Amino acid sequence: xxxxxxxxxxxxxxxxxxxxxxxxxxxxxxxxxxxxxxxxxxxxxxxxxxxxxxxxxxxxxxxxxxxxxxxxxxxxxxxxxxxxxxxxxxxxxxxxxxxxxxxxxxxxxxxxxxxxxxxxxxx
Numbered sequence: 001x002x003x004x005x006x007x008x009x010x011x012x013x014x015x016x017x018x019x020x021x022x023x024x025x026x027x028x029x030x031x032x033x034x035x036x037x038x039x040x041x042x043x044x045x046x047x048x049x050x051x052x053x054x055x056x057x058x059x060x061x062x063x064x065x066x067x068x069x070x071x072x073x074x075x076x077x078x079x080x081x082x083x084x085x086x087x088x089x090x091x092x093x094x095x096x097x098x099x100x101x102x103x104x105x106x107x108x109x110x111x112x113x114x115x116x117x118x119x120x121x122x123x
Contacts, residue, residue, distance in 0.1 A: 015070075016048050019077050024048075024118035029055055029067060034108035057091045059109050065093015067111040076117055086113040 015022070025048045033039040041058050045051045053070035067089060076084050091107035 014049065015051050015073065019048075019073070021077070021119050022048060022117055023120045025051060025073075026116040027051065027069065027113060029111060029113045031058055031067075032110045032112075033058065034110070054092070055111070057093050057107055057109050059091070059093075059095065059107055061095040061104075062091060062093040062107040062109065063096055065091040065107045065109070067113060068092060069113075069115075072113075072115055073117070076115065080119075082117050082119070084115045086111065086115070088112055 015025075025045065027045040029043045031041040031043070033041065043055065051069060051073075053068070054066040055069050057065035057067075059065065067086070072084060072086065075081075089111050091109040091111065093107040095104045095107055097104045
């Protein structure tokens with residue numbers, strides 16, 4: 001009988017419980033809002049207890065969007081990486097038609113991020 005690996009992107013378990021080997025985290029995010037003029041929005045996390053699985057998109061018309069931090073952190077821990085740079089990643093959400101609930105198009109916001117992890121010493 002094979003067991004399924006845990007889904008670290010579900011957001012149901014806190015990162016400090018999933019990854020007890022992480023002693024510190026630093027995440028810096030730059031969001032680019034597309035439109036007639038480019039706007040930038042900065043965000044960051046330095047407490048692992050406050051890191052969401054998905055950093056939310058700032059587009060008010062975006063549904064289920066953002067940057068998937070859970071997958072990036074899971075990949076880093078699996079590869080024992082301390083630094084990871086996300087150059088440009090599109091929002092995973094979609095925008096709705098203004099007068100309705102039918103899906104419109106993919107959200108046009110983009111994200112870039114730098115994630116730094118420090119690990120506990122192995123005994």
